[in-house]
Amino acid sequence: MDHNQLWDAIKQNLQATVASGLTYETFVGSLTAVSFEIKDNGTAVLYLTTSHEQVAEQWQQSGDYYQPFVQAAMQATMVLNGTPVFVQPLVTLIATQTVAQPVVETRHEEQITLNLADTPEWMTDSKLDASYTFDSYVPSINNQEAVSVARSIAEHPLSTQWNPMFIYGDSGLGKTHLMQSIGNDVMQRNPNAKVKFITTEEFTNDWFDALRMGRAEEFKSEYRGVDLLLVDDVQFLSGNSNPDTDRKIQEEFFNTFNVITRNGHQIVMTSDKAPNQIAGVENRLVSRFSQGFTANITKPDVNARIGILMNEAEHQNVAISKEIIEEVAGAVDTNVRELKGVFNKIVAKAKFGTTEVTLKDAQAILESMNYERHRVITIPLVQSAVSEYFNVPVADIIGKGRTKPVVFARQVAMYLSREITQESLPQIGVAFGNKDHTTVMHSTEKIAKLVDEDNTVERQLQAIRTKLTE
Numbered sequence: 085m086d087h088n089q090l091w092d093a094i095k096q097n098l099q100a101t102v103a104s105g106l107t108y109e110t111f112v113g114s115l116t117a118v119s120f121e122i123k124d125n126g127t128a129v130l131y132l133t134t135s136h137e138q139v140a141e142q143w144q145q146s147g148d149y150y151q152p153f154v155q156a157a158m159q160a161t162m163v164l165n166g167t168p169v170f171v172q173p174l175v176t177l178i179a180t181q182t183v184a185q186p187v188v189e190t191r192h193e194e195q196i197t198l199n200l201a202d203t204p205e206w207m208t209d210s211k212l213d214a215s216y217t218f219d220s221y222v223p224s225i226n227n228q229e230a231v232s233v234a235r236s237i238a239e240h241p242l243s244t245q246w247n248p249m250f251i252y253g254d255s256g257l258g259k260t261h262l263m264q265s266i267g268n269d270v271m272q273r274n275p276n277a278k279v280k281f282i283t284t285e286e287f288t289n290d291w292f293d294a295l296r297m298g299r300a301e302e303f304k305s306e307y308r309g310v311d312l313l314l315v316d317d318v319q320f321l322s323g324n325s326n327p328d329t330d331r332k333i334q335e336e337f338f339n340t341f342n343v344i345t346r347n348g349h350q351i352v353m354t355s356d357k358a359p360n361q362i363a364g365v366e367n368r369l370v371s372r373f374s375q376g377f378t379a380n381i382t383k384p385d386v387n388a389r390i391g392i393l394m395n396e397a398e399h400q401n402v403a404i405s406k407e408i409i410e411e412v413a414g415a416v417d418t419n420v421r422e423l424k425g426v427f428n429k430i431v432a433k434a435k436f437g438t439t440e441v442t443l444k445d446a447q448a449i450l451e452s453m454n455y456e457r458h459r460v461i462t463i464p465l466v467q468s469a470v471s472e473y474f475n476v477p478v479a480d481i482i483g484k485g486r487t488k489p490v491v492f493a494r495q496v497a498m499y500l501s502r503e504i505t506q507e508s509l510p511q512i513g514v515a516f517g518n519k520d521h522t523t524v525m526h527s528t529e530k531i532a533k534l535v536d537e538d539n540t541v542e543r544q545l546q547a548i549r550t551k552l553t554e
């Protein structure tokens with residue numbers, strides 16, 4: 085079952101259960117399925133995009149379509165798969181989608197013969213970092229759409245549905261990693277693909293070297309004959325010490341861009357700013373940068389930070405406790421480069437020290453680096469705080485008992501897990517003894533209702549929240 089099949093089947097079912105007051109064509113018809121992923125806990129996420137702001141908002145707030153969707157998805161997976169699967173929709177807004185408009189401007193463009201031979205030795209021939217793969221990239225909630233689009237480009241580099249892909253965000257958040265994952269994936273699927281990765285500075289140096297040596301044609305063959313061009317840090321297309329350098333390099337980049345996209349080949353770029361925020365870049369470039377898919381990479385949430393460090397520990401083959409990983413992930417929320425840097429200090433102690441690294445050691449390292457403590461509140465912590473408060477054993481909270489005090493404590497624990505931990509309904513269900521996500525939903529609704537009706541419940545919740553943050 086692929087994402088298109090699944091989405092078509094869901095749409096058919098949704099048509100029958102369309103919610104009143106909403107138009108099927110707008111709220112369902114404007115969505116495009118991008119990919120589909122089965123998580124470890126058995127939940128499947130269907131990544132969908134739309135260019136319709138109101139539609140995105142509705143879906144993101146688990147709005148009116150959420151419930152009919154879950155039902156339709158269950159029925160659809162039943163038909164396609166033989167078993168029902170809990171499918172979660174993840175809808176994101178695409179900023180601008182005047183995609184796949186062929187670029188018509190031909191000013192200053194010469195015909196060039198494509199030369200797919202090896203890179204001439206005078207030119208930069210950067211290699212992709214083999215460790216930058218989709219497998220080693222941990223997506224966080226905010227970056228899932230960017231990852232889906234990146235994967236879709238890698239799977240279908242000639243579809244140019246998202247051309248160019250423009251990835252922007254602050255330093256150390258994984259832009260280069262994500263971009264190179266596309267390159268590595270394309271190369272793995274097709275080792276003969278011509279993938280070129282370059283920083284903007286290297287592109288600039290190569291072009292001026294080419295001009296100086298009278299080898300512009302070689303430069304054009306190399307850069308315009310690619311299947312996939314990956315350009316890092318395009319913000320450096322401006323800000324050179326000489327404005328004439330900016331003008332000339334932007335002219336060449338513009339021509340390179342036009343030829344590649346017109347040939348139906350793909351460009352992916354990174355930048356520290358959104359296209360329209362890069363000072364000194366010509367409007368014609370800004371509009372081309374924005375014509376495909378623009379992804380803003382933001383800081384990973386704490387769960388993603390934990391995931392990144394777990395991956396790192398596995399990759400480096402070191403035994404670091406989950407407790408330490410959570411401590412570091414809770415404290416270092418600046419960027420991933422820094423997160424890995426701090427973690428590596430702890431790993432060094434683990435590798436070269438004579439005794440096992442303890443939580444205290446990790447805390448001392450964090451303190452020496454001036455990181456403040458931010459306790460990560462996980463579902464087990466919520467469960468034990470609730471257990472202590474109501475004097476109900478954790479085993480009962482995650483068990484099946486139906487006595488009133490146990491059920492109430494369980495519902496409160498589910499409600500606070502949902503509120504505090506950023507885990508999804510199915511993940512919470514799993515942590516409460518493999519309960520269904522609908523049970524979690526029912527429990528959280530129940531407590532929310534009680535909070536409105538009864539001050540005592542709110543006071544109890546507040547006391548547990550305070551305990552958790554102490």
Ligand SMILES: Nc1ncnc2c1ncn2[C@@H]1O[C@H](COP(=O)(O)OP(=O)(O)OP(=O)(O)O)[C@@H](O)[C@H]1O
Nearest residue numbers: 220221222254255256257258259260261392420421
């Ligand atoms: N989501 C992630 N999962 C795993 N590793 C990540 C993730 N995000 C970033 N990293 C790691 O963090 C480090 C910095 O990432 P990267 O160089 O891609 O950042 P960047 O946004 O391109 O930074 P800059 O703008 O400074 O070049 C790399 O080691 C990368 O592997």
